[in-house]
Amino acid sequence: MLRPDLYKRMLRAIPEGIIQFSKAVEKIESEPHLVRLHFQDGTASEVEFLVGADGISSIIRKRFWGASPKRPRNLHVTGGYPFNDTPKAEKLREHWSKGRATLSGNAAHPTSPYATYGAEMSTCDGYFIGQCLAGLDLNEAFAVEKALQKYESKRLAHTSKQVQAAVNLGQMVHHSMLRPVRNLVLDYIWLLQSHVGEENPREIVA
Numbered sequence: 630m631l632r633p634d635l636y637k638r639m640l641r642a643i644p645e646g647i648i649q650f651s652k653a654v655e656k657i658e659s660e661p662h663l664v665r666l667h668f669q670d671g672t673a674s675e676v677e678f679l680v681g682a683d684g685i686s687s688i689i690r691k692r693f694w695g696a697s698p699k700r701p702r703n704l705h706v707t708g709g710y711p712f713n714d715t716p717k718a719e720k721l722r723e724h725w726s727k728g729r730a731t732l733s734g735n736a737a738h739p740t741s742p743y744a745t746y747g748a749e750m751s752t753c754d755g756y757f758i759g760q761c762l763a764g765l766d767l768n769e770a771f772a773v774e775k776a777l778q779k780y781e782s783k784r785l786a787h788t789s790k791q792v793q794a795a796v797n798l799g800q801m802v803h804h805s806m807l808r809p810v811r812n813l814v815l816d817y818i819w820l821l822q823s824h825v826g827e828e829n830p831r832e833i834v835a
Contacts, residue, residue, distance in 0.1 A: 635748060657692045659728045661770045677767040678777075679730040680758060682751060687736035693727050726777035729770070733758065738788040743802055744795035750788055757783050 640648075656667040657679070664679040681689025725732040734751030761776040761783075801807045801814075 632748065654688050654692065657689070657730070659693075659730060661728075662768060664729050677729065678762070678773055680755075681730065681732045681736045682734050682755070683736055685735040685739045687732065689730070690732055690736050693730060725781050726774070729773055729777075731758065731777045731780065737784075738792055740788075740792050741795040741799050743799035744791070746791050746795055750791060753787075754780075754784060 651670075652672075653669040654666055655669045658665040658667070663675045663677060666674045666676065666679070668674070679689065681687050681693075683689055725737040731737075733754035735747055737754065738750065740747055740750065757780050758777075761780040762773070765772050765776055767773060801811050
């Protein structure tokens with residue numbers, strides 16, 4: 630599914646008035662029974678829990694865990710890396726959650742674009758967050774924290790494998806000795822299924 634089609638489907642499923650545009654988080658206060666967000670326009674909002682799904686340069690992640698280190702390079706090729714200097718997968722955070730806040734998608738597990746896993750993984754993250762919080766009394770701080778820990782435990786191993794697989798595919802794309810393999814995979818894209826294994830969408834929720 631192309632990204633515009635995915636976005637349209639998601640927008641159709643969200644009631645009007647839920648999404649607010651032009652809101653930038655400036656400060657976050659986490660309390661036992663709520664999370665308070667302060668925005669740059671001077672407004673504030675209190676929520677029962679917070680999901681930081683704001684991408685690889687996540688402001689939510691920065692506010693809770695600090696800035697992620699940048700890795701400068703002396704040469705970039707169209708915004709990427711020299712072919713013989715593809716980066717290793719970043720070490721994933723041991724925890725994505727603090728109190729009533731958690732991360733999802735690239736905010737939690739930044740992924741190389743070569744495998745195009747980003748939308749799939751962030752969608753699955755949202756599914757598991759919903760499943761883990763379903764039926765809970767959100768006033769119970771301990772229950773919410775345990776639910777978010779459960780979400781992490783269900784997703785960490787899967788996303789770690791996907792992140793590393795994306796790095797491996799990137800190396801294959803640019804490695805001269807592996808070009809025949811790359812071409813084979815691109816010609817017979819169904820072979821990716823054997824590479825992904827239990828990450829088959831039909832099995833991921835089993």
